[in-house]
Amino acid sequence: MDSFAESLTVDSLYVDPYPIYARLRREEPVAWVPALGVWLVTRLHDVRHVMxxxxxxxTSDPDAPLTKLCGPGMSILAQEGDAHAETRESVADRLAGETIPGLENVTDEIATAELATLSRRDSVDLMSEYxxxxCGAAMAxxxxLGAVPESTLRGWSSAFTDALQNPSGDPGRNTAAAAASREMDATLxxxxxxLREHPDGSFLSALLHAGRPVGDPRDAETVLPTVKMMISAFKEPGWLAGNLTYALACHPGQLAQVRVDRELLNAAVHEAMRWLAPVGLVGRKxxxxxxxxxxxxxxxxxxxxxxxxxxxxxxxxDDAEQFDIHRARKPYLTLGYGRHQCLASALIPVLAEVAVDRLLRDLxxxxxxPDAGELRGWKFRYLNRLRATTAPAP
Ligand code: HEM
Structure with missing residues (x-):
């Protein structure tokens, strides 16, 4: 007879993986899941060990779907050892804490402008319209990457993530992702x-020039897979902001507290990251x-x-299945662990916090x-839409 893990289907994981994970943690914490073709590791201690x-x-598996899409060549995520350390060191400080005042201002400016338009509407889809x-324009x-329209970056990110999490096995998604990859090559x-000829102090410029002798930057082909990998992550901060808003809407008492005391929003962001991770699992060989x-x-x-x-x-x-913005904060794993921890770790909570704070302020x-949208996915978990009304309650 099949074990529980062997009986799992992609559909059940897509709809709601959390009860499945709870049982796996209890019964089969390291389990072969044929539906995914992986050994799934579900307990925190083991996850940390693997990572x-x-x-x-x-991570350096040339056959990994994301690596193939970002190639030819290896992105930072698919590099190991000295190659990884060199790429990481060239740009780590660019996305560190010092960047945050600039990011806050940029996000505030973009959010305020969007909300000025949305405040004239009765109903909005917060995911696609806010x-x-x-988040995409602020990251760009x-x-x-400000010269590339935000909608183009978003389209590329969608094409990649739709292929990476493809519950119906639709081959059209792989074709669309391959086309997006070629478009990125042609545009970027x-x-x-x-930028190789004329460095400009930007993050992209640092990827080419930092740590290299003057006049001898890295080749564009060496850097391109990392840029593509990062663009594939472009929708994730928006997913996080949506998951946070959804979590608060499902817990009206906590939402009311956040409305009154905006200082609580930071704790809410981190609790939403823990409770509803937009990136649910990663891969290793x-x-x-x-x-x-x-x-x-x-x-x-x-x-x-x-x-x-x-x-x-x-x-x-404690009470791990509950969303509780007042819990004592402990390290969670949503942004990874170990040497491949998310390069944008410092920026992601700031983006979500500023976006939701300005939303609550201006609307x-x-x-x-009630039927705002559907929360789906196991590799990525996010809302397909988040409908909201903006008019005073009747
Ligand atoms: C809510 C948003 C995000 C989440 C939850 C997230 C999560 C993660 C996770 C879990 C990893 C580790 C992957 C692994 O170990 O296999 C990672 C790596 C990475 N992330 Fe993010 N990410 C987010 C947004 C972004 C954004 C917007 C960017 C840049 C545009 C980005 C850039 C990177 C890079 C470059 C790495 C690879 C770091 C390395 O290999 O050293 N992430 N991210």
């Missing part, structure tokens, strides 16, 4: 070629045989540390509709 043991578990354009300006290749929680993993297999499950591990978090009558 911080690069001798046994690596969170995505605001921070990275030096010349931008990088220009085993380099050698290892044993995890008593389970033998052969070399050359795919392992998926499940961040969304680790974030609700009852061994670490004081905002009400999320």
């Amino acid at each position: 911080s043991s690069p001798d046994s578990f690596v 969170f995505q354009p605001v 300006r921070t990275l030096g 290749g010349p931008v990088l070629a220009e 085993t380099t050698r045989e290892s044993t995890l929680d008593g389970v033998r993993l052969p070399p050359g297999v795919m392992v998926a540390p499940c961040l969304a499950s680790a974030n609700r591990d009852e061994r670490e978090f 004081p009558n905002l009400r999320v509709e």
